[in-house]
Amino acid sequence: EDQVTQSPEALRLQEGESSSLNCSYTVSGLRGLFWYRQDPGKGPEFLFTLYSAGEEKEKERLKATLTKKESFLHITAPKPEDSATYLCAVGGGADGLTFGKGTHLIIQP
């Protein structure tokens, strides 16, 4: 059974203060690792897919990296509009996605 653990549960940063969110996973075979952003009361918004250890992807102030046991979402010089819950998931195909509980990120001006 796939398992995903995200840390920290919540993170408060000052605007411009870079940091990283962690996603540890246990799978029998990695089909994909996914990062989503979710705003309150809305559906998750797709950010990145990573398929193999060593892979990295970037989008604006976000960069996702992957090792054999964990993934990191690095946030560089964040702005208040980056405040959201960031969800990590593994899986894909007919078995669906297994999500972590998310990291609630607050960026203060």
Added chain:
Amino acid sequence: ETGVTQSPTHLIKTRGQQVTLRCSSQSGHNTVSWYQQALGQGPQFIFQYYREEENGRGNFPPRFSGLQFPNYSSELNVNALELDDSALYLCASSSTGPAYEQYFGPGTRLTVT
């Protein structure tokens, strides 16, 4: 390109009743998955439909059932509603192939009283 849409936005039902939620998939996508998200939790996989058949299911009882139509839209039906069924129900669409990326709709907020 049209994204995933869901209806209704909000719904209030009484314990024991039945409910139907609807989802239209993103243009070009032929697979639909449904998820349940309780407050403060990540989404949990309910089931997936491909070519109008259920081809994968999570740990949910049979009173959760679904349909997929020829235009790839989908329904989620829940019978004998329980208080714990109160949650945000999310629909996600994807296309077949090596990229398993799923794109989510805005969700339906179900409250069971």
